Amino acid sequence: MQPATPTIPVAPARLSGEAARLACRGGAITGCTAGIADGYVQGNLAVLPADLAGEFLLFAQRNPKSCPVIGVSAPGERAIPELGADLDIATDVAGYRVWRDGAVVEERDAVADLWRDDLVAFVIGCSYSFEAAMAEDGLPLRHVEMGVRVPMYRTTIPCAPAGRFAGPMVVSMRPLTPAQAIRAVQITSRFPAVHGAPVHLGLPEAIGIRDIGRPDYGDPVPIAPGEIPVFWACGVTPQSVIAAVRPAFAITHAPGCMLITDRRNAEFAVL
Amino acid sequence: MQPATPTIPVAPARLSGEAARLACRGGAITGCTAGIADGYVQGNLAVLPADLAGEFLLFAQRNPKSCPVIGVSAPGERAIPELGADLDIATDVAGYRVWRDGAVVEERDAVADLWRDDLVAFVIGCSYSFEAAMAEDGLPLRHVEMGVRVPMYRTTIPCAPAGRFAGPMVVSMRPLTPAQAIRAVQITSRFPAVHGAPVHLGLPEAIGIRDIGRPDYGDPVPIAPGEIPVFWACGVTPQSVIAAVRPAFAITHAPGCMLITDRRNAEFAVL
Numbered sequence: 001m002q003p004a005t006p007t008i009p010v011a012p013a014r015l016s017g018e019a020a021r022l023a024c025r026g027g028a029i030t031g032c033t034a035g036i037a038d039g040y041v042q043g044n045l046a047v048l049p050a051d052l053a054g055e056f057l058l059f060a061q062r063n064p065k066s067c068p069v070i071g072v073s074a075p076g077e078r079a080i081p082e083l084g085a086d087l088d089i090a091t092d093v094a095g096y097r098v099w100r101d102g103a104v105v106e107e108r109d110a111v112a113d114l115w116r117d118d119l120v121a122f123v124i125g126c127s128y129s130f131e132a133a134m135a136e137d138g139l140p141l142r143h144v145e146m147g148v149r150v151p152m153y154r155t156t157i158p159c160a161p162a163g164r165f166a167g168p169m170v171v172s173m174r175p176l177t178p179a180q181a182i183r184a185v186q187i188t189s190r191f192p193a194v195h196g197a198p199v200h201l202g203l204p205e206a207i208g209i210r211d212i213g214r215p216d217y218g219d220p221v222p223i224a225p226g227e228i229p230v231f232w233a234c235g236v237t238p239q240s241v242i243a244a245v246r247p248a249f250a251i252t253h254a255p256g257c258m259l260i261t262d263r264r265n266a267e268f269a270v271l
Numbered sequence: 272m273q274p275a276t277p278t279i280p281v282a283p284a285r286l287s288g289e290a291a292r293l294a295c296r297g298g299a300i301t302g303c304t305a306g307i308a309d310g311y312v313q314g315n316l317a318v319l320p321a322d323l324a325g326e327f328l329l330f331a332q333r334n335p336k337s338c339p340v341i342g343v344s345a346p347g348e349r350a351i352p353e354l355g356a357d358l359d360i361a362t363d364v365a366g367y368r369v370w371r372d373g374a375v376v377e378e379r380d381a382v383a384d385l386w387r388d389d390l391v392a393f394v395i396g397c398s399y400s401f402e403a404a405m406a407e408d409g410l411p412l413r414h415v416e417m418g419v420r421v422p423m424y425r426t427t428i429p430c431a432p433a434g435r436f437a438g439p440m441v442v443s444m445r446p447l448t449p450a451q452a453i454r455a456v457q458i459t460s461r462f463p464a465v466h467g468a469p470v471h472l473g474l475p476e477a478i479g480i481r482d483i484g485r486p487d488y489g490d491p492v493p494i495a496p497g498e499i500p501v502f503w504a505c506g507v508t509p510q511s512v513i514a515a516v517r518p519a520f521a522i523t524h525a526p527g528c529m530l531i532t533d534r535r536n537a538e539f540a541v542l
Contacts, residue, residue, distance in 0.1 A: 178471045185456040186468060197457060200449045202473040202499050228473050271542060 020260040021084060025091045030109055032256040033094045034128060034144075036075045041194070041265055042258035044068055044235035045125035046242060047111075048249035051076045059241070060122065062160035062183070064236035068125040068193050070263075076117035083261040087108050088110070088112075089121045095257030102246030107254050114251070123233050126258055127172055129265045133187050134174075142175050142221040148258060150174070151215035152234050156208030157199065159237065163245035167241040171199060171207070171231040175223040177239030188232070193224045193268045202233040206229065217255070224236035224252050272444040283307045287479035292355060303527040304328070304365045305399060310441040312465070312536055313529035314354070314394035315506035316340055316364050317513060318382075318522035321346045324391035326434030328515045331393065332511070337440050339396040339464050341534070348390035352531040359383075365526025373517030378525050381496055383524070396465035396507050397529055398443055400536045404458050405445075413446050413492040420527060422486035423505050424472075427479030430508065438512040442478070442502040443471060444486070446494040452501045459503070459504035464539045471494065471502040478502065488526070 015023070017040030023029040033042055048056050053075070061076045062068035071083040078090045090112040098106040098114065110147050127150070131141055150172045157169040176184055181201055187198040204212045212229055213220050217236055223229055253259065278299050286294065288311030294300040295467045304313055319327050321403055324346070331338035342354040349361045361383040369377040369385065398421070401414055421443045428440040447455055452472055460468040475483045488507055494500055510523050523529065 065488050070447050099349050108434075178473050178477065182472065184470050185453050186460050190459050198453050201453065203497065206449065206497050226474065 013038045016040070017260050017262045018086060020093045021087065024094045024260065025088065027109060030094055030257070033258045033260060034256065037260050038132070039266070041070065041131060041261045041263040041268060042126045042128045043261060045089070045096075045251070045253040045259055046122045046124065046127050046227065046238050047119050048109060048122070048242070048247060049116070049249060050118040050120055052245070052247055053183065055165055056122065059159070059165035060124070060238070062162055063169075063237070064192070065196055065199060065233035066159065066235070068195060069122055070125050070193055071123040073121040074175060075120050078115060078121075080121065081220075083259070087261075087263065089259070090115045093253050093257065093259045093266060095254030097252045097254050098201055099242065099250040099252065100249070101245050101248060109209035109239070111251050119159070119251070123259055123261075124238060126235055126269070127195055127228050127232060128258065129194035130188045130191045130232070131267060134184055135189065135224070137172040137183065137187055139184055143219065145187050146221060148221065148230070151220055152236050153209045153215035153231075155214045157176055159241065164245050165241050167237075167244045170217070170219070170234045170240050172234040173212070173229045173231050175221065175227040176230050177227055181228060184230060190269045190271050192270060193266075194260070195233050195235070198232050202228040204229055209222035276495060284309045287311070288531050288533045289355060289357060291292065292348055292358065292363045295365045296359065298380060301365055301528070304529045304531060305508045308531050309403070310345060310537070312341065312532045312534040312539060313379055313396050313397045313399045314358070315509070316367075316522070316524040316530055317393045317395065317509050318360070318390050318515070319393070319518060320520060321389040321391055322389075323435070323516070324474075325520055326436055327393065327509075328438035330430070331395070331509070333335040333433050334508070335366035335463070335503035336383055336437055336467055337430065337471060337506070339466060340393055341533075342394040342398050344392040346391050348430075349386060349392075351392065351394060353535060354394060354530070358532075360530070361386045364524050364528065364530045366525030368523045368525050370513065370518070372519060373514050381398065381520050390427075390522070391435060392528055394508060394532075397506055398503060399458045399467055399529070400465035401462045401515040403536055404462065405455055408454065408458055408459070410447065410451050414490065417492060419490035419492065421489050422491055423488035425487045426513065430512065431466065435516050436512050437442070437516045438508075440470070441488070441498060441505045441508040441511050442503050443489070443505040444483070444500045446498040447491065447501050448498055452499060461542050462536075462541045463541060466504050466506070469501050469503050475500055
């Protein structure tokens with residue numbers, strides 16, 4: 001008798017972007033995509049009817065730190081070739097939220113049956129890319145160490161309005177020592193397509209954050225003595241703004257459940 | 272009668288590096304060289320006997336943020352061709368300090384009569400270069416606005432020792448809003464040869480500064496509400512360390528009275 005050939009499963013982190021995306025499509029991967037397909041760009045999703053798409057694109061153009069667009073579908077199309085050769089935006093995201101009149105009405109694994117000829121999909125860069133560069137440099141990521149979601153806060157920093165889209169910037173926060181914060185500015189400045197450099201540090205109240213221990217989204221993380229809070233523009237900003245605009249219909253990703261692309265993080269480094 | 276031709280003096284800021292240096296040599300310029308020969312690199316000076324020069328160069332190599340060497344003379348030579356074709360380091364600095372046994376014994380305009388065959392001159396990059404880049408970007412420089420010297424502090428950040436040279440880093444401080452501080456990190460990171468990115472920000476006590484209102488060198492400047500102190504490694508560090516080593520003989524520039532070179536600030540940008 002021959003011994004059984006042992007199965008060696010590929011660790012999720014070692015998957016290619018395409019393999020991970022096809023696993024999302026097939027249902028083998030659902031939920032949070034942090035730690036999957038190391039080195040590949042993941043993206044936030046915002047899907048809007050075409051009559052809002054032009055205004056949203058202008059909003060993104062005016063707010064590149066919170067809404068760095070990395071891919072846009074043609075109206076009604078489910079392909080975004082610049083992000084992946086075999087990509088169906090209605091099935092390949094790890095989790096979807098369906099919005100009606102500005103409220104989430106459903107979370108689900110695919111939205112193919114809801115797709116319409118007038119929908120335009122926007123994919124927006126995500127902090128997973130710059131966090132990978134920080135971790136590679138040895139900088140700590142408190143929320144990753146703790147296994148929780150990054151804390152996020154609505155600020156008093158206004159986004160530049162465009163048509164019906166307006167609202168405050170949402171930021172994510174990572175505690176760092178001052179020397180680490182300086183290094184983090186250098187590292188994340190290389191990635192403007194995935195939020196880029198921090199927008200603020202050290203004085204939460206100056207951007208309207210009254211209680212750093214109570215984030216508006218995600219989970220709180222402790223700031224150790226000798227550390228300061230460092231704030232980056234966050235891809236939750238467009239969801240927050242879409243909620244305020246109250247479109248009759250929209251689709252986004254579910255928090256943490258991203259689109260995994262064929263593009264590599266390193267491609268997005270400007271230097 | 273012909274009308275007298277009006278004399279149009281060249282503003283000091285418009286002088287070339289060479290013209291400004293020759294004016295220092297001839298005595299037409301003495302004292303602080305801030306605002307002279309815009310766009311040209313100025314440098315700190317440290318002159319040591321050859322028996323200490325090797326150790327000092329190693330110290331500088333190990334502490335590139337506080338001691339970024341941009342030019343070194345051959346022993347006994349007064350030329351530094353990489354910094355200027357017509358350059359005499361014993362006459363061209365705007366002001367000199369003569370040190371004996373670790374103490375300043377004299378300030379003077381030239382040191383040609385004190386020159387010796389065993390002296391080695393080190394020119395070290397200066398914050399004037401990165402301040403020019405900050406000002407060009409519209410960032411405020413409080414000490415320049417106030418017409419005072421930049422505040423400087425001895426810290427508890429240890430320099431990496433080399434032979435007899437050891438001691439704490441001296442830092443200069445500029446107050447900025449958090450968003451300006453982030454921009455300043457980006458801008459000054461381009462200039463590693465002139466101290467580069469800040470070494471600290473926001474928490475003075477974390478680097479041993481007990482009273483931000485009482486600098487160890489230079490003048491105090493106010494920090495406005497909404498601003499944080501941002502700290503850069505300072506070219507006073509080598510003077511502080513030389514004072515501690517107490518060499519029998521040394522020469523430095525007088526604070527603020529720099530060597531003006533033929534090199535342009537832009538040449539020192541790494542990106």
